Amino acid sequence: MTAPPGTRLLGTDAAAIEAAAQCLAAGGLVAFPTETVYGLGADAADSRAVARLYEAKGRPAFNPLIAHVTDVGAARKLARFDADAGRLAEEFWPGPLTLVLPKAEGCPIAELATAGLDTVAVRVPRHAVAQNILAAFGKPIVAPSANRSGHVSPTQTAHVLADLRGRVDLIVDGGATPVGIESSIVACIGEPALLRPGGVPREAIERALGRPLAQPPRPVDATAGSAAPAAPGMLAAHYAPRTPLRLDAGGVAPGEALLAFGPRLAAGADRAARVLNLSPGGDLIEAAANLFSHLRSLDAAAAPCIAVMPVPHSGLGEAINDRLQRARRGATP
Ligand code: TXA
Numbered sequence: 001m002t003a004p005p006g007t008r009l010l011g012t013d014a015a016a017i018e019a020a021a022q023c024l025a026a027g028g029l030v031a032f033p034t035e036t037v038y039g040l041g042a043d044a045a046d047s048r049a050v051a052r053l054y055e056a057k058g059r060p061a062f063n064p065l066i067a068h069v070t071d072v073g074a075a076r077k078l079a080r081f082d083a084d085a086g087r088l089a090e091e092f093w094p095g096p097l098t099l100v101l102p103k104a105e106g107c108p109i110a111e112l113a114t115a116g117l118d119t120v121a122v123r124v125p126r127h128a129v130a131q132n133i134l135a136a137f138g139k140p141i142v143a144p145s146a147n148r149s150g151h152v153s154p155t156q157t158a159h160v161l162a163d164l165r166g167r168v169d170l171i172v173d174g175g176a177t178p179v180g181i182e183s184s185i186v187a188c189i190g191e192p193a194l195l196r197p198g199g200v201p202r203e204a205i206e207r208a209l210g211r212p213l214a215q216p217p218r219p220v221d222a223t224a225g226s227a228a229p230a231a232p233g234m235l236a237a238h239y240a241p242r243t244p245l246r247l248d249a250g251g252v253a254p255g256e257a258l259l260a261f262g263p264r265l266a267a268g269a270d271r272a273a274r275v276l277n278l279s280p281g282g283d284l285i286e287a288a289a290n291l292f293s294h295l296r297s298l299d300a301a302a303a304p305c306i307a308v309m310p311v312p313h314s315g316l317g318e319a320i321n322d323r324l325q326r327a328r329r330g331a332t333p
C-alpha cells in the first residue's frame with residue numbers, strides 16, 4: 001500500500017516503534033494497532049496534540065478519550081482504583097477492558113482529553129505493537145479509534161487510510177486487529193456499571209466481580225441535540241455506514257446486501273447484491289473480528305439496504321448487537 005503525502009506508513013520493527021515514539025513526542029498523531037481496533041494516538045499530556053486529534057477525527061470535544069498505559073502501575077498514577085477496579089485490572093489487563101475511574105491527584109492527562117470531567121478512562125492494551133509504542137514513548141497515550149467520528153472503527157490499516165488520509169502523521173501497520181471490536185468500558189465509581197459492551201464479555205466481568213454489573217446511565221440519543229451527554233460515548237447513533245441496516249433479517253430482498261451469521265443463510269441470499277458472513281461456523285469471536293471490515297465492505301457495495309441476520313446475544317454477541325444497533329440508527333438513508 002502506498003502512503004499518501006503527509007502520512008507515513010511504517011511496519012512494526014524497532015525503527016518504526018522509535019519513529020512512532022518520536023512523532024508522539026513532537027506533538028504528532030500516530031495510528032497504531034491494539035488488540036481491539038486501531039487507535040489514533042497523541043501525547044495525553046499535550047493539549048495541542050489532543051486538539052489536533054479531535055480535529056483530525058472530527059470528534060465533538062465533549063466526547064472524552066481513553067488513556068493507554070503499559071501496566072497497572074502506570075494506570076494508578078492517573079486514576080484512583082477501588083477494590084472492584086483493582087480486581088478487574090488484575091483479571092483483564094493487559095486486554096480489551098477500559099476502566100472509568102476518578103482522576104488521581106496530579107493526573108497529567110490534558111483537560112481537553114477528559115472533556116473537563118473529574119473521571120478518566122484508562123486501558124492497558126495487550127497488543128505487542130501498542131505495548132512497544134507505549135514503552136518507547138514512556139508516557140500515557142490518548143487514543144480513540146482511528147476513524148472519522150461516526151464511522152465504524154478501523155480493524156486494518158486500509159480502513160485508517162480511508163478515513164484519515166493526510167490527517168494522521170504516521171501509521172504503524174500491524175495487520176488486522178485480533179479482537180475486532182472495541183474494549184468493554186466499566187465505570188468503577190460506586191457500583192461497577194457497564195458503559196459499553198466490548199471485547200470482554202459481560203459474563204466474564206461479572207464473574208470477576210462476583211456480582212452483576214449495575215445498570216449504566218441511560219444512553220443519550222445524538223439526534224436529540226443534547227450538547228453534553230451524561231454518559232459520553234453512549235451516543236445512540238455511532239458506527240454509521242451510509243447504507244441503511246435492517247437487523248434480525250429472516251430473508252433478503254433482491255438487490256439488498258446480506259451480512260450473514262452462521263452456516264444457514266437467510267432465505268433469498270442467492271438474490272443478494274453481495275453476501276459476507278461474520279462467521280460461517282457461528283463463532284462469536286470470529287464474528288467480532290470480522291464485524292467492522294464486513295460492514296465497510298458491504299457499505300461499499302452501495303446496495304439500498306444491508307440485511308443483517310440475527311446474532312446471538314451471549315458472550316461477545318452483546319457487543320456485536322450493540323454496534324449493529326448503533327450502525328442502524330446512525331446510517332444516513
Ligand atoms: O478498544 C478501544 O477502546 C479503542 C482502542 C483504540 O483502545 N478505543 C476506543 O476509543 O474505542 P473511543 O474514543 O472510540 O471510545 C472511547 C469511549 C468513548 O465513547 C468515550 O465517550 C468513552 O470511552 N469515555 C472516555 N472517557 C470517559 C469517561 N471519563 N466517562 C465515560 N465515558 C468515557
Ligand code: MG
Nearest residue numbers: 144145146153
Ligand atoms: Mg470510536
